[in-house]
Amino acid sequence: MAMEKNFDAGTSEARIYEAWEKAGAFKAGANATRDDTFCIMLPPPNVTGSLHVGHAFNHTLMDILTRWKRMQGFDTLWQPGLDHAGIATQLQVEKMLAATNQPSRRELGREKFLEKVWEWKEKFGGTIVEQDKRLGTSMDWDRLAFTMDEQFHDAVLKVFVDMYAKGLITRGKRLVNWDPHFETAISDLEVENTEVAGHMWHFKYKLAGGETYEYIEKDEDGAVTFRETRDYISIATTRPETMLGDGAVAVNPKDARYAPIVGKMVHLPLCDRLIPIVSDEYPDPDFGSGAVKITGAHDFNDYQVAKRCNLPMYRLMDTKGAMRADGLPYEDCVARAREIAAGAVAGEMEIDSLNLVPEKYRGMDRFDARAAVIADITAAGLAVTTLVKSIDEDTGAEHMEAVPVVDNKPVMQPFGDRSGVVIEPMLTDQWFVDTAKIVQPALDAVRSGRTKIIPESGEKVYYHWLENIEPWCISRQLWWGHQIPVWYGLDLGYEQPLETEGDLDEVDLHKLLIEGGMMHRKDVYHCAASFEAVTEAFKGEIADTPTPINHARIIEVADKQEAMETLAAALGQYAVDQDPTKLVYPVWRDADVLDTWFSSGLWPIGTLGWPQDTDALKKYFPTNVLVTGQDILFFWVARMMMMQLAVVDDIPFDTVYLHQLVRDEKGKKMSKTTGNVIDPLEIVDEYGADALRMTNAAMASIGGVLKLSVERIKGYRNFGTKLWNATKFAEMNEVFSQYDPSVMPTPTATLNKWIIGETAKVRMDVDAALGAYRFNDAALGLYAFVWGKVCDWYVELSKPLFYDGDEAIKAETRQTMGWVLDQCLIMLHPIMPFITEELWAMTGVTRRKMLVHADWPSFGTELIDTHADREMNWVIGLIDSIRSARAEMHVPAGLKVPLVIVDIDANGDAAFANNKAMIEKLARIDGVTRVAQMPKGAVTIAAEGATFGLPLAGLIDVAEEKARLQKSLDKLAKEMGGLKGRLNNPNFVASAPEEVVAEARENLAARQEEDAKLKAALTRLAQIG
């Protein structure tokens, strides 16, 4: 069967992949010949996602490791799966609903909407899996996991319940990053801070009671530069609309300008409230006026100040980022706020219920409200102004006009990474992981080296982040995800105990429902994995209420509103029929879901079957290596470390390999707007998966920048063709019909001995490289070996043996070449699985297994024949020298020329005799003779222990040959200068390692020998002309 001219990736890849799958080649434990395990968790791609170059890169590296270990006989598992990706998926499905004119999410309601999500997932959620197969990834697809699978879901809830029970998860009103588009809290890692053009406005807050003070500015020497009597304090803000919720004005305690008025009250413009001037370290006296308005509910810095100074934090906006329109009328709210400012005690719940947005602004979008606030403050004469002179065009009269001061100033603004809208700091009820309590083991694991991060710089970043870790907000106001397993009930406890003993009368009922103001009271809540499990806790909760409520049946309702209505109805009914069996106590489940990273934080144990003590868990956990982008070191890697250690008290993996973002060839981020996106599937279509994979491997230096260029991919496609054609050459020379793959060659010819040693060297290099995650070294080492050694030299030098050798030489060369090519296929397989598997099938009639399960070699230095090594290097050097001289002398490439041996030592003599046919063929020599002295007009070829000549009299230009020799002499002189300099330095000889000194001596001797020969040649030429 004659081989085609090159590998047809387009038609072969799918067939080969199918064969692997059919053979179960990727199943956990396939090809295992030892107990050692090797396990990689695929970082679960977003279920909405499709394969991009980043995945292609990331998955290539994992596949290389997995295939390598599998061939080595490890019990291997590469665990695939998908992430449910809360916001992204919910958004995708909502878009789909809108595009297909279906009812919206809110119209559908939670349950129906989730059905739609599942439908969508079944239909489109697997795209990336099929795309991944085109890349050749060898994952155990039978184990494909999903973070919303029932088993995984149960594991996530179990962890929540356990961590809650241990006090590691808590609920509280905290300032969070609120995304007004998705109407959910997001973590600070999901916020992108971008500098945008902003403005700074300056307002006057007047002192209460018409008080005044002496405002004095001084320069560095303490000399007074400005002095005036003021009845206001000047504040600066980039967000004027938040002033409606101010709780105070803060000044730095060291700021002398405001020292006289600290503790006094100021009028809050547009509001009927007085707020105090407080002293706090936060304001920078040199920035703006030095006085900062404090809005605890809408700014992270202000929040800290408000907590320190015990200021009320009034929430101004609703979930969409509009000014609040709920609650009691402004007058009622502000009246209560005045009482609070005067010292009345108010709880968190009550303060949050107060809507201090004046009627005028209620319901306005936050940005419209900003404009309105500015206009109103300016109209009230409370904007800080500067006088601007203008001249009336008609009258020529000069006017002095007071214009508000507005500074143009770049400000850092937070944006939601998914929604792109400005994030609003918002005071809301959220669930938090108290990360400070679980961070230590995660730090220790890396510090002690139990888990190693590559590159090392990743460890520093990891420490820095974990040492300064913030509580992790894990609740998200979404529907798609793991709903928080917490149920709430109405608080029936009562400040003043009900007067009745035992039974409930109508007066008590009234108190419970109306006077108790249940709506504004805190709820009671319990956490458990299911409603059934939480029922017990609520029975305990109502045990101390009057009979018969304490025996009420616990039922689940949708929300608090329904709970109050249900309870009222039940109590009303009881008042009528006195039938205690109909009494119910309604509870409702927390509507929020968990942060997607909370669930993917459990990926290693969750996919292996935890909390069941499965065989897979016992066998493969802790896993070996996590390969992922360094951008999710915090999002995911650090959290997995904390979570596995907190839950099962073990590290999730022993090595973390971090890589950078894949960029375009100029180093720019790929983006649709820039139009520089490379689609990996298009690359696979055009150049084959192997070329893309080889490129990925070659780019993967530790910590390296990943710039993907199509030119490079093309180069590696050519490499595949080269390998193909070398195999074709072997096939044409009957290698595969004669070769026995189960027999190790034991050749006699130097060439064959040499290439076996070279193969052994590259085997050691490749294993060392992959063991150190130096994928680029492995890829480039194989490239250099296959192309530079096997194709350029071994195949070329084998031609004289095949064409002119005797049968014994031909036979051993066939056996050697077959073996060498097999080793090439085996070692290249992890990087280029398709073409190697194809060649494996085409070249071996007696293969025991597919290449995917071939045994990885372990041979090493024992296969290196130092004598053969020396001899071949001498031959190759000689051929190089002759070729070089020919080319520089413009000897026509096709012309065969004679060679003379002027002098030669015993080693050279043997080497020349052993390889004469090869030298003649590759250097295009016709006729070798020994001469006593160099013929006139010959080109001198210097080799170790020998001098050759090319008698080209008449063919060569003497001046050109002189120039060539001189150039070589110059280069030699420079090299010898360096070597002599070192060797003449007594300190070098004394301090440098022996072998370094010996090597330098040898080098110098060799150069001196060559130098002498070339100088002699130059002298001879000088005699001619």
Next chain:
RNA sequence: GGGUGUAUAGCUCAGUGGUAGAGCACUUCGUUGACAUCGAAGGGGUCACAAGUUCGAACCUUGUUACGCCCA
């Protein structure tokens, strides 16, 4: 502002103390019985700058400059 990197051939990048490397690009030559997706030969570098450690520095230390990323 804090953290953390990078700077080596025209381009993209390797190179953890011992004579500066690869691929691509470039120049010249070549339809030699695997391959023109190829072969042969060649040109091309003050290893950002400065100081230090060392017998010896692209590599270690310090500083400077420029650029990148992460977090504020």
